[in-house]
Every structure is written in structure tokens, then in C-alpha cells.
Amino acid sequence: MTRRADYGQYHFMLMKMNLQKLLTPETVVLDLEATDKEGIIAELVDILVRAGRISAAAREEVLRSVMERERKMSTGIEHGVAIPHGKSDAVPELVAALGVKREGLDFDALDGQPSRIFILAVSPADRSGPHIQFLAEISRLLSEPGMQQKILDARSVEEIISLF
Amino acid sequence: MTNSPGRWRVGFLTTAFLAATVCFFASAGTVQAAGEPAHTSRIMTELALQLALIMIGARLGGFVFNRFLRGPGVLGELIAGMIIGPYALGGIAIPGWGPVFPLSGGPLPVSTELYGIAMLASIILLFLSGLETDLATFMRYSLVGLAVGAGGIVFSFIGGAACAVYFGLADSFLHPAALFLGTIATATSVGLTARILSEKRRLGSPEGVTILAAAVLDDVLGIVVLAVVVGMVRAERSGGTPAWSQIAVLGVRAILFWVVFMAVGILLAGRLTRVLKRLHSMNTIAAICLGLALLLAGLSEMAGLAMIIGAYIMGLSLSRTDIAYELQDQLRGIYSFLIPVFFCVMGMLVDFHAVGKVLAFGFIFALVAVLAKVIGCGLPAWLMKFNLRGALRVGVGMVPRAEVCLIVAGIGLSTGAVGQDVFGVAVMLSMISTMVAPPVLLRVFENGSGVRGSERMKKEEVRSVVIELPSAEVAEFLFSRMAQAFRNEEFFVHRLHTDIPTYQIRKEDMAFTLIQEGSHITLNMPARYQHIARFIVLEELLSIQDLLDSVRRMKSPDSLGAELLSGVFDR
Structure with missing residues (x-):
């Protein structure tokens, strides 16, 4: 039985390490400015460009892939969380950004509620594994009791990062 | 008219085959007479012929039993072995060659080579049963499973050994025959129960899971008992009756081997599979894992235990890794070829003459062994969380004995610890219990819940x-x-x-x-x-x-x- 626990922990530690590598002060913002869905996604992509995670030349291609995925089905899930994501060969490896908009905005969420926490993830088209793992892990963490409130209450970027 | 060329061809081929066979047997005698170098060739030829008959005979026996008698195919394979074995048709001499299954002089009536193949089959069988074990389920139901498994072991060991003493096959509980009959009575083969319950979709029921958990424990304890018994018999053969201190040492050694290898296996299995997965070939991975199972089998034999113990430990270690199902799939091919051979060879070991003398005893022993499991397993189940119906289900589910019982008896026979009569009794037990259990099991699982009203099994949230x-x-x-x-x-x-x-x-x-x-x-x-x-x-x-x-x-x-x-x- 101990092995089950060890495995879980090991898996979790592995993911935790990845999350902290992905979410750094440069890729997390406290106050998103955009007022609509497309604007929010573009703002998050620009954060990745500024942080040097994706090249300026790849901006349009990344934006297109995320919007295409968004057209199939909204990534605004429930309880104010949205995870826009896409796959594109314009990125060499999985990149992610996190943004908060406290007043919330309409992201066509499944429950019709305004979305407040946005996590963008983009990974190479041919690669399986990290992409889904990241989506699963981030939504698992965000479904933990009190986690969303802690992110919304955070006063600094570092405070948010310390939660992961 | 259109198919006449086909008929011609079949006719020609049959004639050619018969002619070739006759020439072959006629020349075989001369080759053998040529001298020593032909010895290996003779043994290999004999083995090939024996395997040919076994492969075909076992399959046909299983088919007939399954199709026309609606019984488990295993019984057909056993009976096919009895019919074509050295004590029946196989013992009849073919002109120019001699019997296909000549009686060997040693404790076993079949050749060492053939017995070796049956042993290989039993190693694969136990490796697979280890792989198929759901360790997590076992852990979750470990408490009630522990009680049920232990109850079954204690009742049937004492019942089996007491039978041997009462009927004069052994003069005391420490006599090899008593020890082996006790061990033979303990070995549940849960495979049959698992198959019936999974067909009825009751394997996930509290009774089903308890039976599976108890079966794991039953295997583990049964194997420890076997190790101790083998050790005691070996000690006795090298001089005098073993002292209780020696028995304790054997028990501790068996448990230590078990615990150490199990712990190492579980700790390393995850890492091992991660490394193996880099090979990107399931075939290669399966071959390496089977190799490791054989390695552990050899090690456990060297440690004075039985080979199947090592194979089972290897399977159990790998059962919780993500390649467990793939491994099972890969091994299923070799399994389906070799297992009928195993049961067929076990059938061949039955000496009708020796069994005839213990026929009545065999029936009583089988009855005692069946009742011992029903009561020994049912009682703890009833005391812990089941009602009478549930307890009966658990008890009946633990009744079938097949391969482990035969393996134990085979080990006894090959070490010379027990005679043909005891082996025959083991075959009778496995036949009677596999015939009795399925219909009874279907009947007892018919009605409502077997769990006591207030009890609810705890499950992981799904x-x-x-x-x-x-x-x-x-x-x-x-x-x-x-x-x-x-x-x-x-x-x-x-x-x-x-x-x-x-x-x-x-x-x-x-x-x-x-x-x-x-x-x-x-x-x-x-x-x-x-x-x-x-x-x-x-x-x-x-x-x-x-x-x-x-x-x-x-x-x-x-x-x-x-x-x-x-x-x-x-x-």
C-alpha cells in the first residue's frame, strides 16, 4: 500500500516541479486588461512573447491555434476558471501563462458564470503527454477547496506562484 | 466432380504420410542399434513424439469435455493424459520402436525431459497468476481475506493430514504422506471461480473480491506451507525426523525469502519497467520479464523452496506496473500451448493400479477437503461481515483445486516423498472439486446480497x-x-x-x-x-x-x- 502513496507523491512532485518551471514571475500577471475573450487570449500570448517563451514571429500562429481550439468548444470551464489551450509547431515545448481578472468577464463558460482565472497552455502539435498532463494537473489543483480564492486574493505574482 | 483433384491430393498425402511413418519406425530400430551417439537423438525423437501426442490428445480431450460434457476443459486434458499415458495406451509397445511413453525407472513414470516441460508450464502458470493478482484489491480486503484464507488453510491442512493418519497412510502428522496430503488439501485454484464469477459479473461483488483477496493469501500461505513441508521431508530423508526447531527455521526461511524478494520486487518493479520500456518492444520486454521469473524460480529452488514460489513472486511484483496487462497478453500464447501439456502430463502420472487401492480413501479425502474449505473459509466470512448466504458463497468459491494441488503432489512424487497412491488422491481431489464447484457456485450466487445489512464495503471514490x-x-x-x-x-x-x-x-x-x-x-x-x-x-x-x-x-x-x-x- 505504501507504494501507491509513494507513486502518487512522486507523480505529484514531478508535476509540481514542472508547474514551477512553467509559471514564473514573467508568465504570471495579476490584472489582465482585455475585456473580451479574444483580447484575453491575445494578452496571455503576448505575455509569453515578452517572457521570451515564444518568438514574436510565432505569435500569430499560436494565437490562431488557440482560437481554433476555442471555436470547437469553449475552454471556460466552471467556477470562474478558463484554460484556453492549443497545439502548434511554432512552440518547441510546452509553454504556459496564468492571468487573473478579478471582476471577471464572459468567456462562454459551461456554467454561464464570468471567468476570473485564465491559464493558457500551448504545446507542439506532434507531442503527446505533457499537454494533457498539464491541463489535468492544473485543473486538479484549481479544484482543490479554497485554491481559486487564494489566487484571487493574492497580492503579488510570487504569492500565486507559491501556491503551485 | 470439381473437388476430385483435392480428394486425390488428400488421398496421396495420407498414403505418403503412412508410408513415411512405417519406414520411420522400421528404420528407428536400426538407428538405435548403431550405438551411443544415437542416444540423444533417440531421447529427442521420443520427446517429439510424446509432445505430438500430448498436444493433440490434450486439446481433443479438453474440446470433448467442454463441448459434449459441458465440464471444464482442464478435466478433459487430465483424462486425456490418463488415457495416453504410460499406465494405459502409451505403455503399449509399437513394433520396431517400443512404447511411446515407456515407464522410467525413477520416482516419476515419465521422462525427465517431459516432466521438465511440464515444470516450465507450471512456472509460466504461476508467473501469470501472480501477474493477474490485483494487489490493491487484496490490500483493501486484506483483513477479511486474511481471516478467510487462513481459516481455509488451517481447516484443510488439518483435515487432509488427519485423513492420512486416520486411514493409515501415515503413522503421524509429521509423516511425509500426512504433510503432503495436508498441503495438497490447502491449495485453492481460484482461476475457475474467477472465471465463473466474471462471466456472471459477480467478481466485483463483496464475496468475489473477498474470494480473490483470500486466494492471494491462500497462495502465499500455501506456498510457505509447501516450502516448510519440502524442507521437512528433505531433512527427514537425510536422517531422522526433523525437530520442531528445524521446522521453525524452515518456516522462517520460507517467510524471509518471500518477504525479502517480495519487497525487493515491489520496490524495483516500477523502476525496472521504466528502464525496460525504453526498449520500445513489448516482445523483448515480455521475454526479459519471463527470463527474470525463471531466474527467481531457480533462486527459490536453490534456497530450498519450490520453483513456482519464485515465479509467483516475480508475477506479483510486476502485477501493479502498467505493463501487467500487456505482459499477460504476450504470455497468453505460450500459456495456451503449454498449460494443456501440463495437465495432460499430470494425468499421465496417475497409476490406476495404485489409485485403485485408495479409491475409497480418495473420495473421503476429497469430501473432507471440500468441506474443510467451505467451513474453514465460510466461518471467518460469516463472523466478519457476511450473512450465511455470503459466507456460503465465499466458502464454495474457495473449493476448486487444480494446478497448485497437482504441482504440490508432483513435487512430492518427484522427490520421492510420496508414492503413486498419494498422487492419485491429489488427482481425484482436483477432479472432484473442479466438477462439484461450478454448478454449486452458480446456484449459491443466484439470490440477493450476501453482505450483512449494516455492512457496506468501503471503496475508493469512483x-x-x-x-x-x-x-x-x-x-x-x-x-x-x-x-x-x-x-x-x-x-x-x-x-x-x-x-x-x-x-x-x-x-x-x-x-x-x-x-x-x-x-x-x-x-x-x-x-x-x-x-x-x-x-x-x-x-x-x-x-x-x-x-x-x-x-x-x-x-x-x-x-x-x-x-x-x-x-x-x-x-
């Missing part, structure tokens, strides 16, 4: 998502797409051989099931890992959009059909 699709065809198509999506995410996906299409999906500690019933697809997942399963299925569903787009771009079926047919009448 979430289910049902996806409704427009038709069964669409569901079937998406079902296999989803399985592929899990494969792409490096999950090990295993299609279960059940009436309702089901995939079992595993990766490290995660385990999901995907079930298709008509136009519904159900995804079951533990709450802890629901996110990853949900995302994989969701993304796959969305990717169908791309597929639909490309279908729209496809030419109309009319024009595709026209292209397909155009030029069909061109000359």
Missing part, C-alpha cells in the same frame, strides 16, 4: 461519465478512437474479453475503464485521477470536428463509386 451518442455505430467508432487516444498518451490499453466491449486503461497508478453499451460510452475513473481521463476523452471528441471537416471535403460517394466501377467491363 466517478462515472456517460457519453450519449446518436447511434451504436458512432459509439463503436469513437470507442476505439478514445482507446487510441489513451494509447497516444502512453497509457497501456487492454481490451477485455467480455460480452460488453470494455477497455482497461492503466498508466503507473492510474486505472480507468471505458465501456461501450449500445450508443452509450461510459468512462469510470477514480476521483483522484478524473481530470486527466476527462481531458483526454474531451480532446479526442473535439478532434472529431477535424474529421468531419475532412469528410465534408471528400468527393460525394456517388463519384467515388463511379471511379471504383469505371473500367470494370474493359477488355
Whole structure:
């Protein structure tokens, strides 16, 4: 039985390490400015460009892939969380950004509620594994009791990062 | 008239085959007379002929039993062995060659080579049963399983040994015959029960899971008992009766071997499979794992235990890794060829003359062994959380004895610790218990719950998502797409051989099931890992959009059909 626990922990530690590598002060913002869905996604992509995670030349291609995925089905899930994501060969490896908009905005969420926490993830088209793992892990963490409130209450970027 | 060339060909081939066989046997005698170098060739020829007869005979026996007598095929294989074995048809001399199954001079009536192949089969069998064990379930039901397994072991060991003493086959409980008959009586083969319950969809019931958990413990304890008994018999043969202190040492050594190798196995299995997976060939991985099982089998024999113990430990260690199902699949081929050989060879070991003398004893022994399991396993079950109906189900589920009982008896026979009579009794027990258990099991599982009103089995929280699709065809198509999506995410996906299409999906500690019933697809997942399963299925569903787009771009079926047919009448 101990092995089950060890495995879980090991898996979790592995993911935790990845999350902290992905979410750094440069890729997390406290106050998103955009007022609509497309604007929010573009703002998050620009954060990745500024942080040097994706090249300026790849901006349009990344934006297109995320919007295409968004057209199939909204990534605004429930309880104010949205995870826009896409796959594109314009990125060499999985990149992610996190943004908060406290007043919330309409992201066509499944429950019709305004979305407040946005996590963008983009990974190479041919690669399986990290992409889904990241989506699963981030939504698992965000479904933990009190986690969303802690992110919304955070006063600094570092405070948010310390939660992961 | 049209098939006459075919008939000619068959007729010609048959004649040629018969002629070749006659020439072969006629020349065989001369070759053998030529001198020593022909010895190995003679042994190998004999082995090939024996295996040929066994392969065909065992399969036909199993088929006849299954098809016409509606009994377990295993019995047919055993009986086929008895019929073609050295004590029956196989003992009849063929002119120019001699008997196909000559009686060997040693404690075993068959050749060492043939027995070696049967042993190899038993190693694979135990490796597979270790692999198939659900360690997590076992742990969850370990308390009641422990009580049920231990109860069954104690009752049947004492019952079996007491029978031997009472009927004069042994003069004391420490006599090899008493020890072996006790051990033979303990060895439950849960495979038959598991198969019946899974067909009836009751394997996941509290009774089913308790039986499985108890069976693991029964195997472990039974194997420890076997190790101690083998050690005691060896000690006795090298001089005098073993002292209780020696027995204690043997017990401790057996348990130590078990604990140490089990701990090392479980600790290293995950790492080992991660390294092996880099080979990217399931064939190679399976071969290496089987090699390791054989290695451990050899080590356990060197440590004075039985070979099957090592194989079982290796299987159990790998059972919780994500390659367990793939390994089972890979090994199933060799298993399905060798296991009938095993049962057939076991049937061959039965000396009718010796069994005839203990026939009455055999019946009484089998009756005692069956009742000992029903009472020994049912009583703790009833005391802990089941009502009388549930306790009876658990007890009956633990009744079947097949391969382990025969392996134990075979070990006794090969070491000379027991004679043909005791071996015959073991075969009788395995036949009677496998014939009696299935119908009774079906009957006792007919009505309502077997769990006491207030008791509810604790289970890990499981979430289910049902996806409704427009038709069964669409569901079937998406079902296999989803399985592929899990494969792409490096999950090990295993299609279960059940009436309702089901995939079992595993990766490290995660385990999901995907079930298709008509136009519904159900995804079951533990709450802890629901996110990853949900995302994989969701993304796959969305990717169908791309597929639909490309279908729209496809030419109309009319024009595709026209292209397909155009030029069909061109000359």
C-alpha cells in the first residue's frame, strides 16, 4: 500500500516541479486588461512573447491555434476558471501563462458564470503527454477547496506562484 | 466432380504420410542399434513424439469435455493424459520402436525431459497468476481475506493430514504422506471461480473480491506451507525426523525469502519497467520479464523452496506496473500451448493400479477437503461481515483445486516423498472439486446480497461519465478512437474479453475503464485521477470536428463509386 502513496507523491512532485518551471514571475500577471475573450487570449500570448517563451514571429500562429481550439468548444470551464489551450509547431515545448481578472468577464463558460482565472497552455502539435498532463494537473489543483480564492486574493505574482 | 483433384491430393498425402511413418519406425530400430551417439537423438525423437501426442490428445480431450460434457476443459486434458499415458495406451509397445511413453525407472513414470516441460508450464502458470493478482484489491480486503484464507488453510491442512493418519497412510502428522496430503488439501485454484464469477459479473461483488483477496493469501500461505513441508521431508530423508526447531527455521526461511524478494520486487518493479520500456518492444520486454521469473524460480529452488514460489513472486511484483496487462497478453500464447501439456502430463502420472487401492480413501479425502474449505473459509466470512448466504458463497468459491494441488503432489512424487497412491488422491481431489464447484457456485450466487445489512464495503471514490451518442455505430467508432487516444498518451490499453466491449486503461497508478453499451460510452475513473481521463476523452471528441471537416471535403460517394466501377467491363 505504501507504494501507491509513494507513486502518487512522486507523480505529484514531478508535476509540481514542472508547474514551477512553467509559471514564473514573467508568465504570471495579476490584472489582465482585455475585456473580451479574444483580447484575453491575445494578452496571455503576448505575455509569453515578452517572457521570451515564444518568438514574436510565432505569435500569430499560436494565437490562431488557440482560437481554433476555442471555436470547437469553449475552454471556460466552471467556477470562474478558463484554460484556453492549443497545439502548434511554432512552440518547441510546452509553454504556459496564468492571468487573473478579478471582476471577471464572459468567456462562454459551461456554467454561464464570468471567468476570473485564465491559464493558457500551448504545446507542439506532434507531442503527446505533457499537454494533457498539464491541463489535468492544473485543473486538479484549481479544484482543490479554497485554491481559486487564494489566487484571487493574492497580492503579488510570487504569492500565486507559491501556491503551485 | 470439381473437388476430385483435392480428394486425390488428400488421398496421396495420407498414403505418403503412412508410408513415411512405417519406414520411420522400421528404420528407428536400426538407428538405435548403431550405438551411443544415437542416444540423444533417440531421447529427442521420443520427446517429439510424446509432445505430438500430448498436444493433440490434450486439446481433443479438453474440446470433448467442454463441448459434449459441458465440464471444464482442464478435466478433459487430465483424462486425456490418463488415457495416453504410460499406465494405459502409451505403455503399449509399437513394433520396431517400443512404447511411446515407456515407464522410467525413477520416482516419476515419465521422462525427465517431459516432466521438465511440464515444470516450465507450471512456472509460466504461476508467473501469470501472480501477474493477474490485483494487489490493491487484496490490500483493501486484506483483513477479511486474511481471516478467510487462513481459516481455509488451517481447516484443510488439518483435515487432509488427519485423513492420512486416520486411514493409515501415515503413522503421524509429521509423516511425509500426512504433510503432503495436508498441503495438497490447502491449495485453492481460484482461476475457475474467477472465471465463473466474471462471466456472471459477480467478481466485483463483496464475496468475489473477498474470494480473490483470500486466494492471494491462500497462495502465499500455501506456498510457505509447501516450502516448510519440502524442507521437512528433505531433512527427514537425510536422517531422522526433523525437530520442531528445524521446522521453525524452515518456516522462517520460507517467510524471509518471500518477504525479502517480495519487497525487493515491489520496490524495483516500477523502476525496472521504466528502464525496460525504453526498449520500445513489448516482445523483448515480455521475454526479459519471463527470463527474470525463471531466474527467481531457480533462486527459490536453490534456497530450498519450490520453483513456482519464485515465479509467483516475480508475477506479483510486476502485477501493479502498467505493463501487467500487456505482459499477460504476450504470455497468453505460450500459456495456451503449454498449460494443456501440463495437465495432460499430470494425468499421465496417475497409476490406476495404485489409485485403485485408495479409491475409497480418495473420495473421503476429497469430501473432507471440500468441506474443510467451505467451513474453514465460510466461518471467518460469516463472523466478519457476511450473512450465511455470503459466507456460503465465499466458502464454495474457495473449493476448486487444480494446478497448485497437482504441482504440490508432483513435487512430492518427484522427490520421492510420496508414492503413486498419494498422487492419485491429489488427482481425484482436483477432479472432484473442479466438477462439484461450478454448478454449486452458480446456484449459491443466484439470490440477493450476501453482505450483512449494516455492512457496506468501503471503496475508493469512483466517478462515472456517460457519453450519449446518436447511434451504436458512432459509439463503436469513437470507442476505439478514445482507446487510441489513451494509447497516444502512453497509457497501456487492454481490451477485455467480455460480452460488453470494455477497455482497461492503466498508466503507473492510474486505472480507468471505458465501456461501450449500445450508443452509450461510459468512462469510470477514480476521483483522484478524473481530470486527466476527462481531458483526454474531451480532446479526442473535439478532434472529431477535424474529421468531419475532412469528410465534408471528400468527393460525394456517388463519384467515388463511379471511379471504383469505371473500367470494370474493359477488355
